[in-house]
Amino acid sequence: MAEQEVTLMKGNEAIAHAAIRCGADGYFGYPITPQSEVLETLAEQKPWETTGMMVVQAESELASINMVYGGAAAGKKVFTSSSSPGISLMQEGISYIAAGELPALIVNVMRGGPGLGTIQPSQSDYFQACKGGGHGDYHLIVLAPASVQEMADFVDLGWTLAFKHKNPCMILADGVIGQMMEKVVLPPFKPRRTDEEIEAECGSWATTGRKHKHNKNNIVTTLELRSEEMEVVNQRLQAKYRMLEETEVRYEAYNCEGADYLITAFGSAARIAKKAIEVAAQEGIKVGLLRPITLWPFPTKIIHELSKNVKGILSVEFNAGQMVEDVRMAAAPGVPVEHFGRLGGIIPSPDEVIEALKKKIIK
Amino acid sequence: MTREEIIQPENLVYKKPTLLNDEPMHYCPGCSHGVVHKLVAEVIEEMGMEEKTIGVSPVGCAVFAYKYIDIDWQEAAHGRAPAVATALKRLMPDRLVFTYQGDGDMACIGTGETIHALNRGENIVIIFINNAIYGMTGGQMAPTTLIGQKTATCPYGRDVKLHGYPLKMTEIAATLAGTCYVTRQTVYSVGAINKAKKAIKKAFQLSMEGKGSSLVEIVSTCNSGWKLTPEKANQWMEENMFPFYPLGDLKDNSTKE
Ligand SMILES: Cc1ncc(C[n+]2csc(CCOP(=O)(O)OP(=O)(O)O)c2C)c(N)n1
Ligand code: SF4
Numbered sequence: 001m002a003e004q005e006v007t008l009m010k011g012n013e014a015i016a017h018a019a020i021r022c023g024a025d026g027y028f029g030y031p032i033t034p035q036s037e038v039l040e041t042l043a044e045q046k047p048w049e050t051t052g053m054m055v056v057q058a059e060s061e062l063a064s065i066n067m068v069y070g071g072a073a074a075g076k077k078v079f080t081s082s083s084s085p086g087i088s089l090m091q092e093g094i095s096y097i098a099a100g101e102l103p104a105l106i107v108n109v110m111r112g113g114p115g116l117g118t119i120q121p122s123q124s125d126y127f128q129a130c131k132g133g134g135h136g137d138y139h140l141i142v143l144a145p146a147s148v149q150e151m152a153d154f155v156d157l158g159w160t161l162a163f164k165h166k167n168p169c170m171i172l173a174d175g176v177i178g179q180m181m182e183k184v185v186l187p188p189f190k191p192r193r194t195d196e197e198i199e200a201e202c203g204s205w206a207t208t209g210r211k212h213k214h215n216k217n218n219i220v221t222t223l224e225l226r227s228e229e230m231e232v233v234n235q236r237l238q239a240k241y242r243m244l245e246e247t248e249v250r251y252e253a254y255n256c257e258g259a260d261y262l263i264t265a266f267g268s269a270a271r272i273a274k275k276a277i278e279v280a281a282q283e284g285i286k287v288g289l290l291r292p293i294t295l296w297p298f299p300t301k302i303i304h305e306l307s308k309n310v311k312g313i314l315s316v317e318f319n320a321g322q323m324v325e326d327v328r329m330a331a332a333p334g335v336p337v338e339h340f341g342r343l344g345g346i347i348p349s350p351d352e353v354i355e356a357l358k359k360k361i362i363k
Numbered sequence: 364m365t366r367e368e369i370i371q372p373e374n375l376v377y378k379k380p381t382l383l384n385d386e387p388m389h390y391c392p393g394c395s396h397g398v399v400h401k402l403v404a405e406v407i408e409e410m411g412m413e414e415k416t417i418g419v420s421p422v423g424c425a426v427f428a429y430k431y432i433d434i435d436w437q438e439a440a441h442g443r444a445p446a447v448a449t450a451l452k453r454l455m456p457d458r459l460v461f462t463y464q465g466d467g468d469m470a471c472i473g474t475g476e477t478i479h480a481l482n483r484g485e486n487i488v489i490i491f492i493n494n495a496i497y498g499m500t501g502g503q504m505a506p507t508t509l510i511g512q513k514t515a516t517c518p519y520g521r522d523v524k525l526h527g528y529p530l531k532m533t534e535i536a537a538t539l540a541g542t543c544y545v546t547r548q549t550v551y552s553v554g555a556i557n558k559a560k561k562a563i564k565k566a567f568q569l570s571m572e573g574k575g576s577s578l579v580e581i582v583s584t585c586n587s588g589w590k591l592t593p594e595k596a597n598q599w600m601e602e603n604m605f606p607f608y609p610l611g612d613l614k615d616n617s618t619k620e
Contacts, residue, residue: 026453056450058446066450078454209416210415217435222438
């Protein structure tokens, strides 16, 4: 086996490099801290001269997401990235992409809000990402990376899921993962798909302007004025979401065997939790970690199963308590579920996590 | 001569473009939208671009443009068509990409996308239907509503103290370095229709030659919004719209290298 090339880079840079290597057709974005390195890296790499990938600095996140809407409708592999305030601005477009059942990738490197907030890391967009965000009944597939390696890996995974299910996929990273430098093995180079390959894969719906096999023009629209028809559209979407809940849940279970307590955490909060679990083990406290990798669909079933064997669950998040609501819904009746988080861009230490566990759960 | 003998291909002087299907249009009688649709279909056909064109429809009365012209279409969010078109053209440079937008869509909520797409010199065409009102939502004030013009949200007439001035997006577009061809046309008479068609064709051709962005404004009627019969609407347009929105080319760099 060929030796894998290990490089050191930021999570944001890994996203950019991985996208080029995955055969991306286009990136459309607008600068915002802490994710500007995505566009900067792409601009520096000049993929339009090598793979032919297009990179456009848009005039706003509003424009970026609508460029993504356009590219995705043509069956192209397109993506955008931003951070919390920019993602808020994109919500109308995200709703259109979900309604149009288009495959797009959206990266949110979260910073603390509300409002302009802080440029420091946060996980306070969980609700926005997982519960809709924009208008209407829809869901994104939401992936939560906990390392620079996962930032790189989830680009390909995100597009694979997006194309497989014709659904927008979001990589929901926190500012820590975006800014942190770590070792990473980038994915192997995949050529961009040819026009013919896109037509073969997406010809039944993509607006490529070409003669389609079914001999009719393709129309991407999200408008349906007849309520009976619009209900059918919604029912189709809901059936897809139920199927995704059955088939696409991903998680990591760490130290759960024989654990007396369970921590749930995603992204960099899960890494801090892991450290806390190691420290707690030295004190003889047995704690397991359930890290959702897909925040939507949420790993409800496994949390329910694990909850039956523990005395309590602590949800550690860089927010005021968002994922904890889903953990509570998943947990078996009677199992105490509490939340611990720091706000405003503050990252809790492993000691703080243990202290919270003792105070709120062990008591 | 029998009727059958007369109906022969060599005697054909006019026919509906094939791309324009038989779906009954939802436009009000006298509305300019339908005429412009026909011109767009004719031009695409004459250019032989039937299998290489993507239209981007707006939010506005023309939202359903995709029902009538049998090309690939994408329906954009309100005002965002130029951003959608930017991506389509950048990712598929050999296709003809155009947007079709009303004044509310293009000159109000989508001002940012419009100016920046044009200024980047995207090789797209914006067809801009200026009827000085919001047709689809029931006749509210548009950025292009004339001073003194009555609408549902300025029932006593547009008052600059309250509502500011009408916006001339086409004049703005002509100042942008990225635009190649900027023109203002209308479709209220046979002569005007022929001119408008030439303008649309020129704009489409320039976009395929990679010369930059083009904007074709069509000063249009909205009988329902204006509450005028088709005939009166044309008259009102001539008397009130043309003096403020004068017809003709505002910029033509088509021969420049
Ligand atoms: C974000 C958003 N805001 C408002 C609307 C409501 N809306 C639909 S069409 C329209 C104005 C249409 O006017 P114009 O663009 O001039 O086109 P016309 O109908 O006159 O052809 C508005 C305000 C919407 N659909 N989306
Ligand atoms: S409301 Fe106005 S713009 Fe809309 S179809 Fe009727 S006349 Fe045309």
